[in-house]
Amino acid sequence: MSSRAAISRRRFLGLVGVVAIASIVAAWLPTQWARRLVARARDWYRARTDPELPRTAPGPLSPRTLEVVQTTTARLVDTPVELSHYTRYFEWRAENLPGYREVYERFAQTLDAAAKRAAHVGFVECPPAVQLRVLENTVPTPGPVGALIGGMFDRTPQLFHKYVVREILALFVRTDAWVLLGYEAWPGKPRGLERYTRPPETPVKAS
Amino acid sequence: MSSRTAAIVGSGIVGTAIAHQLVRHGFVVDVFEKGPEYPYPHAKPFNERTVYLHEDPGYRLPRDLRNLTSSGNYPSNPDLERFMVVGGSATRWQAITLRMVPNDFKTKSLYGYGDDWPISYGDLEPYYCSAETLLGVSGTDADNPFAPPRSRPYPLPHFDLTYGERMVAEKARDAGLVLHSTPQARTRHRYDERPACQNFGMCSVCPIGARYSPNHHLAAAVATGRCRVHTNVTVRRIVTDATGRSRALLCQANGSPTPTEHAADIVVVASGAIESVRLLLLSADEHHPDGLGNQAGHVGRHFTFHHAWYAQLHYPDRLYPARFGGATGQSCQFLDPPGRGKHGGVKIEFSAASEYHRLREIKAWGKRAEIVEQLEPMLHWHPIALHAESVPSPRKYVALSAQRDRFGDPFAHVHYQSADFDESTRLFSRQLFDRFAAASGADDGTFPDAFDSAAHHMGGCRMGRSPADSVVDAYGKVHGASNLFVVGGSNFVGTSGAVNPTLTMVALALRTAAFIIDQRS
Numbered sequence: 003m004s005s006r007a008a009i010s011r012r013r014f015l016g017l018v019g020v021v022a023i024a025s026i027v028a029a030w031l032p033t034q035w036a037r038r039l040v041a042r043a044r045d046w047y048r049a050r051t052d053p054e055l056p057r058t059a060p061g062p063l064s065p066r067t068l069e070v071v072q073t074t075t076a077r078l079v080d081t082p083v084e085l086s087h088y089t090r091y092f093e094w095r096a097e098n099l100p101g102y103r104e105v106y107e108r109f110a111q112t113l114d115a116a117a118k119r120a121a122h123v124g125f126v127e128c129p130p131a132v133q134l135r136v137l138e139n140t141v142p143t144p145g146p147v148g149a150l151i152g153g154m155f156d157r158t159p160q161l162f163h164k165y166v167v168r169e170i171l172a173l174f175v176r177t178d179a180w181v182l183l184g185y186e187a188w189p190g191k192p193r194g195l196e197r198y199t200r201p202p203e204t205p206v207k208a209s
Numbered sequence: 210m211s212s213r214t215a216a217i218v219g220s221g222i223v224g225t226a227i228a229h230q231l232v233r234h235g236f237v238v239d240v241f242e243k244g245p246e247y248p249y250p251h252a253k254p255f256n257e258r259t260v261y262l263h264e265d266p267g268y269r270l271p272r273d274l275r276n277l278t279s280s281g282n283y284p285s286n287p288d289l290e291r292f293m294v295v296g297g298s299a300t301r302w303q304a305i306t307l308r309m310v311p312n313d314f315k316t317k318s319l320y321g322y323g324d325d326w327p328i329s330y331g332d333l334e335p336y337y338c339s340a341e342t343l344l345g346v347s348g349t350d351a352d353n354p355f356a357p358p359r360s361r362p363y364p365l366p367h368f369d370l371t372y373g374e375r376m377v378a379e380k381a382r383d384a385g386l387v388l389h390s391t392p393q394a395r396t397r398h399r400y401d402e403r404p405a406c407q408n409f410g411m412c413s414v415c416p417i418g419a420r421y422s423p424n425h426h427l428a429a430a431v432a433t434g435r436c437r438v439h440t441n442v443t444v445r446r447i448v449t450d451a452t453g454r455s456r457a458l459l460c461q462a463n464g465s466p467t468p469t470e471h472a473a474d475i476v477v478v479a480s481g482a483i484e485s486v487r488l489l490l491l492s493a494d495e496h497h498p499d500g501l502g503n504q505a506g507h508v509g510r511h512f513t514f515h516h517a518w519y520a521q522l523h524y525p526d527r528l529y530p531a532r533f534g535g536a537t538g539q540s541c542q543f544l545d546p547p548g549r550g551k552h553g554g555v556k557i558e559f560s561a562a563s564e565y566h567r568l569r570e571i572k573a574w575g576k577r578a579e580i581v582e583q584l585e586p587m588l589h590w591h592p593i594a595l596h597a598e599s600v601p602s603p604r605k606y607v608a609l610s611a612q613r614d615r616f617g618d619p620f621a622h623v624h625y626q627s628a629d630f631d632e633s634t635r636l637f638s639r640q641l642f643d644r645f646a647a648a649s650g651a652d653d654g655t656f657p658d659a660f661d662s663a664a665h666h667m668g669g670c671r672m673g674r675s676p677a678d679s680v681v682d683a684y685g686k687v688h689g690a691s692n693l694f695v696v697g698g699s700n701f702v703g704t705s706g707a708v709n710p711t712l713t714m715v716a717l718a719l720r721t722a723a724f725i726i727d728q729r730s
Contacts, residue, residue, distance in 0.1 A: 080577040087260060094261045172262060175580065182581045183588060189410030189531060190259035195397070198408065198532035199369045 053161045055101030063096045063106055069126045070110035075170050077133050083178045091173055105165050108158070116140050141167055213237060213729055216458050216473035218444045218488065219480035221297020222711060223697035223718045225423035225430070226343060227477055230722035232430045234730070239471060240427070240438045241460060243480075244270050244293035247300050249424035255409070255416035268294055273615040274443065274463060277483060281604065281626040283514070283662065290664035291481060295440055296424040298481070298664065299711065301413045303536050304394040304420050306346045306712040308337050310357045312545045313554070313598075313706030320550030322600050322630060324511070324703030327674050327683040334360060336716035336723075341392075344421045344715065345400040348392025355387070355541040365397040368406075373528030373591060374538035374559060377649040384648030388559055391539045394421035394711075401425075412534030420535070445618055447476055447492040447501060447693065455501075455693040461616055468616075475692050475725060477685075479718070482512065482666040482699040486607040487621040489670065489680070489687075489695065502670065502680040502687040502695070509608050511601040511671045511703055512623075514662030515710075516631055518595045518638055522646050523653035527588035530561030543641060544707050552633040553598035554707040555641055561592050593645065595638035596663060598707045602628040607669050627660075635660065665710050667701035684724040685717065696721045 063071075068089065075088045096103040110125075116136045117125040125136060141162045180188035184202040187193045197203075213236045217224045220242040228238045247268060248254065257263045269275075270293050277288045292298045311330035316323040338361040341348075347365035350356035367390045370378060378388035395412070396419045399405045406419035418425060430436035439460070445468060446459035455476040461468040478485045486509045490500040500508050540557040599605075610622035639656060646654050673679025676688035685696040697714045706713075 079580075091261055095263075098261075099263070169262070171580070175584065176259075176262070179580055179584055182577070183584055184527075185529065185532065189534065190255075192407035192409050193532065195368065195406065195408055195533075198371050199375070201372050202529055202532075 050157070051160060053157045053164060055099075055161075055165060056104050057100055058104040060097050060100055061103045063093060063103060064110075066114075066124075066126075067106050067110040068092060070113055071106055071166065071170075073126045073133060074109075074113070074137065074166065075174075077130065077137060078167065078170050079174050079178060081178070081182070083174075087177060088170065088173060091169075095169075102165065105161060109162050109166050112140055112158070112162070113137070214473050215239070215475040215477060215725070216241065216471055217477045217479060218458065219297065219478070219484070219697075220295050220423065220427060220438060221479060221481065221697075222299035222423045223714050224477065224479035225296070225427045226340075226715050226718040227479065227696065227722045227725075228436055229343075229426040229430045230719065231725065232433050232435045234726045236435065236475075236726075236729075238430065238436045239473065240436065241442050241444050241458065241471075242293075242295050242438060242440050243274065243443045243463070244268075244295065244440070246440050247294035247296050247424065249296065249300075249422060249428065250416060250418040251300065251414050251422065251424075252416040255411070255414045258414055259409075259411050268292075270463075276612065276614070277621045277623055278610040278612055279623040279625065281624045283623075283625040283627075284659045285661060287483065287514075287623050287625075287662065287666065290662060290666070291483070295438060296422055296427065300422050300424065302420075302711065303413060303709075304344075304711075305536050305539075305709040306341065306344060306348070306392050306394045307539075307541065307556075307708035308357050308359075309706040309708055309713050310355075310541075310544050310554075312549075313704065313708075316549075316704045322550060322553075322704065324601075324671075324673075324678075326702045327672055327679075330357060332683075333713070333716050333720065334358070336720045337712065339719045340712050340715040343426070343719070344394035344712070345396050345403060346392050346394050346712075347397035347406075349390060353387070353389040353541055355544060363392060365400055368393065368395070368397060368533065368535055368537055370538050371530075371533050371561070373530055373532075373561070376526065376528065377524070377559065377591070378538060380650050381645065381648045384644075386540065386645060386648050387542050388538045388540050388557075391536050391560065392712075393535050395419055395535050406535070408534055410531065410534035443614075443616065444480075444488060445491065445616055447478070447488065449492070449494060449496060449501065449690070449693075451496070453496055453690055455690060463615075475729075476694070477721075477725075478670075478693070478695040479697050481697065482669045482701075483607050483621045483623060485695050485697065485699040486512075486669040487609065487619075490609050491618055501690065501693065502676075504676045504689065505678070507671065507673075507678070507680050509606050509669050510603075511668040511701075512605050512607050512625075513599045513601055513667050513701070513705055514625065514660075515665040515667075515705060515707070516597045516599050516627075516634065516638075516660040517663040518597075518635070518642075518657055518660055520593050520595065520642055520656040521590050521654060522593050522649070522651040523586075523590050524649075524651055525589070526650075528561075528591050529588055530591050533560075536560040541708070546637075548637070552637040553600070553630065553704070555598075555634065555638050556596040556707045557641060557645060558594035558596055559591065559645075593642065594663075595642055596707055596709075597631075597634045597638055598704050599634065600628055600630045601668060601703050602626070604628070631660075663709070665698070665705070667698045667705045667710055668703070670695045670699035671702045672700045673702065685721040686724075694721055694725070 113125040177188045215238045217240045220240045314326040317325045348363040349367040403418050441463045448457040450456045457470040457472040489508050493500045538559040544554040604626035608622045609619040670680040685694045687693040
């Protein structure tokens, strides 16, 4: 009796050990698999929704392309702004960083073609309302699902969105938006050493 | 070889200050910089960052030349806090140039923590003056009752508080809290061939040289014809002779397959706290099996960061932060507070040098009003940093890593685990934050859990009276080596005080330079 009980206890302990190890492995493996699966899904999603710049040589922009991206800027920020720093931005990126020149040129050609279909004139020559409509149709702001679906078929709109639209907005937020908020100038412009000690002269209207 | 040649490892603010002084006194100086050239004045990198929203990867050394490994509870990567280019990290700094207070030099005897320095505030005070003159510091102590004594006025007048800071300062004053202007190496007027500050903003990179950059004096040193700067060259070893004297540097151009020796009569290591430790350890030889200056095992120890908490306060009024690019409103009221010893001293930084707010995705075209609406809260939020001292501990050190660079030399390994004292200081900082918020009329605020080093790396080659307790003497001379100096933040003894370390580093550098010049003349 006692011998059978001892064997049974040993077996029992062995079984407990096996079950414990199996449980740990069973709990661990799916976690690892799930993690890998999530990571792969994330990479797959990014690859389809986060386009990279083409590896083409930098170079100067054509005057027409510059006009189109300037007009795009004006429509995007929808308020009278000094465009010179946007122009410098486009020119510098096109001339110094691989891929930008091609993206800007393709962007301009795409908008011109869409504008001709819509209004029989180039993008720059369209009335502002038509320009806005062309932009909305050509470079729609993608949601997460829309980006994925778009990315599986044609990633050009995403390329335009990431490297043209979002960058114009980023520059606007760092520059003209400050003036609209009531600042006398944005960081990066010399502002002197007196005015910052006083309240702004044109405080923001929005609240 | 002339007896007046010097080789300096590192072209940052410390190496440059020494090179500039030695050249002026007839020395021939070679400065070795692992990183690339960095255009000065910094208009090009300024425009890249500010106008073109681009960081040139050419200014960044590849990982196989500049990496480190780390462990402990410091949440950031210390490697990313170093800028390895000609001019070093002081090509991109806020230029706050406060002096440590006298009691910072004797925390052990006064408060029972850290260690006393082998020099006093009085010993360093003349060099603080010289450092302020060299860097062109604009400041005043008239509004700062907590400033340490000084024998000479600031070279330049101070920068006023901003409109928002003044509003807050007036309220805080009624509650007994003092917010004052901040001394900074930024020219209020034209000074030493540098133009007056024009307040460009984004001033961690100054396009015109109004904010001090070591490149200013490095160029002046090179112009004498007695100083050469070797860029993209890694110093791998300090070569010593049988007597223990430093004979040469073993250097290797970053793209070269073979090293060369550069002989020098005097060797100065000024490559930041982490890389200075690494070079001394890498230079182990048969006479120094544990590395140079490491007779008692102090190389790499007594290493500290500042502990900074970057918080935010919200005010009902619009403060319009970031209208001045430098740093103005700060409080030195708690550098040496009652209760020091239970916790460390803390500096309050209530300055908003530049604030960019991340914009949520714009949902449709032509929504300018939506953008402005999203940004409007930034007018009410104001950054506030609690900038605290910390203490050395056996769990804060720099050693050699198991990972190696492209030449096969081990990188540095930084282990940093906060001490109980640091936690007490964090709690004290949190109390100050709450007190300041209440006193200044804030109606909301955020205080982070994680601390930041503020890119202030200190200790590792601390100064002391003997090899038994330190790596270098009070002049930065390595114990047991008559012609080898290690200078800069690495010399900090045991505590750093709560002020930004750069002015103290430059003062120490000028003191070392004066010592070398005196010895050799």
